[in-house]
Amino acid sequence: ETGVTQSPTHLIKTRGQQVTLRCSSQSGHNTVSWYQQALGQGPQFIFQYYREEENGRGNFPPRFSGLQFPNYSSELNVNALELDDSALYLCASSPGASPSYEQYFGPGTRLTVT
Amino acid sequence: QQQVKQSPQSLIVQKGGISIINCAYENTAFDYFPWYQQFPGKGPALLIAIRPDVSEKKEGRFTISFNKSAKQFSLHIMDSQPGDSATYFCAATKAAGNKLTFGGGTRVLVKP
Numbered sequence: 001e002t003g004v005t006q007s008p009t010h011l012i013k014t015r016g017q018q019v020t021l022r023c024s025s026q027s028g029h030n031t032v033s034w035y036q037q038a039l040g041q042g043p044q045f046i047f048q049y050y051r052e053e054e055n056g057r058g059n060f061p062p063r064f065s066g067l068q069f070p071n072y073s074s075e076l077n078v079n080a081l082e083l084d085d086s087a088l089y090l091c092a093s094s095p096g097a098s099p100s101y102e103q104y105f106g107p108g109t110r111l112t113v114t
Numbered sequence: 115q116q117q118v119k120q121s122p123q124s125l126i127v128q129k130g131g132i133s134i135i136n137c138a139y140e141n142t143a144f145d146y147f148p149w150y151q152q153f154p155g156k157g158p159a160l161l162i163a164i165r166p167d168v169s170e171k172k173e174g175r176f177t178i179s180f181n182k183s184a185k186q187f188s189l190h191i192m193d194s195q196p197g198d199s200a201t202y203f204c205a206a207t208k209a210a211g212n213k214l215t216f217g218g219g220t221r222v223l224v225k226p
Contacts, residue, residue: 040219090158101212
């Protein structure tokens with residue numbers, strides 16, 4: 001069984017640019033959540049996708065957007081990057097026919113905005 | 115508003131000792147409380163979790179104690195090993211929405 005994978009591992013962007021991060025959920029998992037983890041802090045919920053529909057959103061501006069594909073993989077897009085967007089972006093997937101409590105995280109994408 | 119408060123921010127324990135991390139929550143709608151372990155450069159890994167209908171859950175050297183009336187829960191790491199050196203996060207969630215609300219993390223260092 002393959003775990004949650006994310007790409008790329010690291011990324012450096014300039015303020016104002018746009019970025020797309022990718023996540024492949026664990027086999028059989030149809031729910032994907034994205035989190036932002038600033039250095040030295042706990043992850044903060046960005047949004048969740050269930051069966052290709054957004055299923056909840058945290059306190060993040062609209063320039064953070066996402067997609068989920070029929071194979072349950074997902075993308076996180078961030079427009080107009082700001083310096084404060086520098087963080088580890090984590091994807092987590094959940095098993096089952098409906099959203100479940102357990103969430104399994106990928107290794108993350110380290111985004112640096114200069 | 116920080117809904118889950120975690121303490122201490124860091125702790126040092128000798129090999130074989132007990133590490134204790136505490137968390138307090140505010141939202142009484144939370145009904146699932148997991149703990150995650152994170153090593154540098156890695157994503158958080160689910161360690162152990164508890165529902166509020168039980169007061170304690172043990173898995174190997176890891177034990178969660180839960181006090182519903184006080185809205186507090188804690189992680190005990192028994193017989194701490196150098197390989198346990200990591201950052202630990204408590205979290206909470208409720209059935210609807212399913213987003214995890216994390217504490218600020220505790221950096222644990224186990225000295226050999």
